[in-house]
Each structure stands twice: as structure tokens, then as C-alpha cells.
Amino acid sequence: MMRSGVILGIVLLVAVAAASSALFTVRQTDQVLITQFGQPIRIITEPGLHAKIPFIQTVISFDRRLLDYSTPGEEVILSDQRRLIVDSFTRFHITDPLQYFQAVGAQEDAIRARLNSVVTSALRRVLGNETLLAVLSADRGHIMGLIRDQVNKEMSGFGVAIEDVRIRRADLPEGNTQAILNRMKSERQRAASQARAEGAEASAKIRADAERDRTVLLADARATADKLRGQGEAAAIATSAAAFGRDPKFFTIWRTLQAYRDGLAGAQSRMIVSTDDDFFKMLREAPATPTP
Template sequence: MNGVFSRLGVAALAAALVGVVVLYSTLFTVTQTEVALVTQFGAPVRVIDTPGLHAKIPFVQDVIPIDRRLLPFAIPGEEVILNDQRRLVVDAFAMLRVVDPLKYYQSVGSAEDGIRSRLVSTVQSSLRRVLGNRALLAVLSSERGQIMSAIRDQVNAEMAGFGVKIVDVRIRRADLPEENKEAILSRMKSERVRIANQARAEGAATAARIRADAERERTVLLANARADADRLRGQGEEAASRIYADAYRQDPAFFAAWRTWQAYRSVFATGGSRLVLTPDNQFLRDLQGPPPAAAAPPP
């Protein structure tokens, strides 16, 4: 009896092990970051993109997981000749996503090296085509975004048959070749100096023109101001002469006495003036006696 029970236990254990192996070969899990491609004897039969637990035919069907996330690929440095005959060593990278797992598997297989080699050659060809029509300053300026968009569109069009979508292509580094870096930098410096000198010359010409216009306007304003001043001065002197003449006609004796007193104040104001005059000099007549009586004003 013990032998029978022992044989039954071994058979049950073997059956359990076989069941575990069959169950393990039947069930598989699909995560949220991947898509499962089920193949039967190497030929794809279905695509599973729903995360969770799934089943397949054991020992007949296989499951190939394909990552659905953004996949970065580094593009090795490539020497590119630009439109202005300058050379750049361009180091780029690309971001792609698998959008058609079946076409992707049929085109390059499940290994990442298959898509990598095709992507690298496609991106390098597009870089040579697009950058070959651009100058160095365009690559180093804000136009780089437009350049990279054009490269991305070209790569997308060429990689459409592989079941992938190129989300982005970017230049990581763009360096001058070592053998002609110094010459190119010197030429760029000379070009910048020439542009700076031209800008300075144009600024100096503009400044001279502005100064000349300002000087001309200043001369015109001063001439007009002097003319107005002379005219006003002449009008004032004319009015003063008329007032003096009117005053003199009203009382010539008083006017003569007043003018004499003004002369006294001008001469003797400092207190140190000396006059050598004869006694009969008319300048001192008001100091020698009272002024003559004023005549009656004319009617």
C-alpha cells in the first residue's frame, strides 16, 4: 500500500508541475508601457494593446513585447557642408514612437538594432540635404527650429513604412572641424569687424548730418532773433526820440536844466572827478546861480 501511495503522490506532483508549466506558457501580462505581438511559428497572428493578463496557445505561440513609449536614439556625428561652403560636424538625436507594431515587426523585427541602423542613415541623409541649403548663421540663429522641423518631416516621410513616427529631431552639438576651425573663426571675426566698422561709419555719417542740420537751424534762429532784436531796438529808440522831442517842445528850459543835472550826477557821482573850466563856462551855470525861468509852454 505504501508503494501505491508513493507512486500516486509522484504522479500528482508531476501533473501539478506540468500544469504549472502549461499555465505559465499560456498566460502572460501586458504592461501599460508596451504592446504585445503574438506570433505563431514566427508569423504574427494578433496585436494586444490592452494592459492586463492575457492567454495564448502554449508551446505554439510566442509573445514579443514592443515598447510604446518615446524611444531616444543618438545619431553619430556627421560632417555636413553648408550652403556657404563651411563644414560642420553635427551630432543629433531623434525621438520616435512605434505606432504600428505589426508593420514595425515585419519591417525590422523585434530587435532595436534593426530600426536604429535605418533611422541613423535616414536622419544623416536628411541633415545633409537640409543643412546643405542653409548658411552657418542660419544654423546658429533662431532659424534652427524651422530647420529641425523640416528635417523631422523628411525623416517621418521616409520612415512611414516602418510603423514608427518621428516625434522630434534635434541637433545636440554643431562643431567646426578641428583642421579648419581657426581659419573659419578668423574669417567670422573679420566679417563681424567689417559689419561693425560699416555700422560705425553709417552712425558717424548720420551724426554729422544731424549736427549740420542742428547748426543750420541754430544759425537761422540766431539770425532771426538778431533781426527781431534790431527791429525792436530801432522801434524803442524811435519811440524814445519821439518822447524826448515831445518833452523838449513842451518846456525847453526845463528840459535843458534836467539834462544838465543828469550830466552833473554822471560826473560827480564817484566823488573823485576834477574839472578844469573857465569861470564863464556854461557847464557850471546852474552851480553859480539859479536856472533861468521856464518859458510858458506853447499853446
Template structure:
């Protein structure tokens, strides 16, 4: 009886071991690659319960969540020949476990070494085509998008996708900081001087245009006034002539009365004339008018 019990325990133990070597699960956060004697057999990226050949096939598990690598500070030369020390980090995911295993042996150290090299090369290449001002301005987003695209295209064959590449810190080399800041300040002052000069030139041009327009308007107004004055004087002369032709005595008397008013109107003017003077003839004899 004891032998039968022992045999049963052995059989159950072997069955349990065999079952544990046959069944395996894939978690929602992971993916696996079934390997037989070192050769990849099938990748599995859907969660669930699966089987394999016990003792012959093994299961390699890989994380399907976002992974991060950080690159230490490295010096790059920008497009304006300035030097910049850049710290960056990269976010990536394993998307194809078979390609990942075949390219770097499925080791995280291997993929990080390869990815670091690609990111470093892309950083140097893209930043080398941009100035310091572009790196420090809103163009930085465009620059990093270009780097991410280049790195992602190159790493597709390794079974990973690159979600993001970011510059965590960008510093100037210690000896160049003050000199570069001085150059940047000088450039800003030059731009400000140019803007002020352009503004002064525009103001002078506007004032000159306004003065020219004013001169033209005044000249046109004076010409119009002279024309109207001439027309008025001509019309007055025609009226006088018609009046003189209609009744010469009345016209002469009216003009003489006008002269009296202008000469004697203020009451303080003294005029010494001969009683026989023509200027006083209407004071001596009332004027007569023609009857028609």
C-alpha cells in the same frame, strides 16, 4: 498505483506546459504583438494578463520606453558653403507595434538603420539651408526643432514617434578651423567698424543740428533785442519831443545839466572855454521855465 501516479504527473506536466503557452502578461513598460505562424494577429499595449492559442501563436515583446540611437560624426555642407562635422543622437519610442513589425520585421537593428538614414538626410537638408553662425547661435533650437519634425513625420508610418533630435557635438574640419575663425574675426571687426562709423555720422549730424538750432536762436534773440532797442529809442524820442514841446526852456536846461554831469562829474576834467560860450550860459544865469 505507480502507473496512475505517473499518468497524473504526465497530465499535470502537460497541463502546466499548455497553461504556460496559453497565458502571458504585458508589463507597464512594454507592449506585445501576438503572431500566428508568422502573421501578426493582434497588438496589445495595455498591461495585464492575456491568453493565446498554445503552440500556434507566439508573443513578440517591444519596449514602450524611450530608446536612443547615436549617429557617428558626419560632414555636412552648410548654407554658407562651410563644412561641419556633426555628431547627433535621436530619442524615439515605439508607438504602434503592428506597424513596427510590418515595416522592419520588429527588429531593433532594422529600425535603427532606417531611422539613422532619415536623420542623416534631414540633418544635411536643414543644415544646408543655414549658416555656421545660425548653427552656433540661439537659432540652433529652431533648426533642431525643424529636423525633429521632419524625421517624426517620415517615421510615423514605421510605428515610432521621434521625441528629440540633438546635435551632441559640432566641429570644424581640422584644416578649416583657423581660416574660419579668422573670417569670423574679420566679419566682427567689419561690423564694429561699421557701427563706429554710423555712430560718428550720427554724432556729427546731432552736432550740426544743435549748431543750426543755436544759430537760429541767437539770430532770433538778436533780432528781438534790436527790435526792442529800436522801440525803446523811439519811445524815448517821443518822450523827449513831448517834454521839449511842453517846456522848451526846462528841456534845454535839463539836457545841459546832463551834459555838465557827464563832462564834470568825475571832478578831474578840465574844460577851457570862453566865458561867453553857450555851454556855460546856465552857470551864469539860472534857467527860467514857462508858467502855464
């Protein structure tokens, strides 16, 4: 009786162990590959509680989330023969657990060594056709798209999809930094000198045009002033002639009085003339009153 109880207890323990080994949980962030004696038999992508044959089948979980991998700094020669130390990172996710298992095995880290060589090769190929200015400009997004497409094509047989490849840091080698900075400084100085020369030339042209316009305007103004002055003097002469013609005697008296005013107005004015001179005739005798 006691012996049968022990046997029953052993059977119960084996049953519990078998049941616990037969049931497993798939998380929402995982995808599972079931193998039997090392051979893959099925893939489970739905989360929840699932069953397998205990002690015979093995559960291998793969993360279905976006994974990151950073490559160490690599020296790349650009098309303009400049060198860059490039650090990059790659984002990928496992799309086919069976293909991934057949290519690199059950460990997720196994893919990283392959990614390192593929990403490095793609960086060298694509950046080798680009200049430093292109890598540092807004064209970098297009360049990284080309690198991503090449990496995705080469990694298509590993059950992974490459979502993005980005340059995290691009530095000049220590030995070339100062030389390149000096060259860039010389180029900027040359461009500044050229800009100053072009500015001075434009300034001189503007000043010359302004001086020419000024000369033309002044000449036109002088010509117009001389013309108006001549017209005024002609009008004054015509007016005087008309007035003289209307009353020559009055005009003579008026001009004589003006000469007296201009010649004798000053306190220090002195004139040495004969008293019989016609200039003082009106001072000696009043002019005759004209007959109406």
C-alpha cells in the same frame, strides 16, 4: 499501484508545465505579437492575463513607450559651404508590431541601424540647403520639422512613427573653427566701423543743423533788438522834442545842469575854459524867473 502513481505524477507535472506555458501577462507598457512556428498570427495590445497554445506559439513583446536613439557626430556641409559636426537624437515608438516584425525581426535594437542611415541622410539633405545662421537661429525648429517629416516618410514601412528629431550639438570642425571665428570677427569689426561712420555723419549733420538754427535765431534776435532799440530811441527823441517844445528855456537850464553834473562831479575833474564862456553863464548869474 506504485507505477500508476508515478504516471499520474508525470501527467500532473506536464499539465502544470503546459498551463504555465499557456498563460502569459501583457504589461501596460508592452504590446505582444504571437507567432506560431515563426509565423505571426495575432497581436495583443490590451494589458492583463492572456493564453496561448503551449510549446507551439511564442510570445514576442515590444515596448509601446517612446524610445530614444542618438546618432553619432556626422560632418554636414551647409549651403554656404561651411562644415558642421552634428549630433542628433530621434524619438520614436512602435505603432505596428506585425509590420515591425516583418521588416526587422523581433529585436528592438534592429531598427536602430536603419534609423541611423535614414536620419543621417535626412540631415545631409535638409541642412545642405540651409546656411549656418539659419541652423543657429530660431529657424532651427522649422528645419528639424522638415527632417522629422522626411525620416517619418522613409520609416513608414517599418511599423514605427517618428515623433521628433532634434540636433543635440552642432560644432565646427577643429580645423575650421579659428578661421570662421576670424571671419566673424572681421565682419563684426566692419559692421562696427560702418555704424561708427554713420553715427559720425549723423552727428555732423545734427551739429550743422543746430549751428544753422543758432545763427538764424541770433540774427533774428539782433534784428528784433535793433528794431526795438530804434523804436525806443525814436520814442525818447520824440519825448525830448515834445518836452523842449513845451518849455524851451527850462529844457535849456536842465541840460546845462546835467552838463555841470557830468563834467564837474569828479574830484580830479579839470576844465580850462574862459570865464566869459557861455558854459558858466548860469554860475555867474541866476536865470531869470519866467513870468507866469
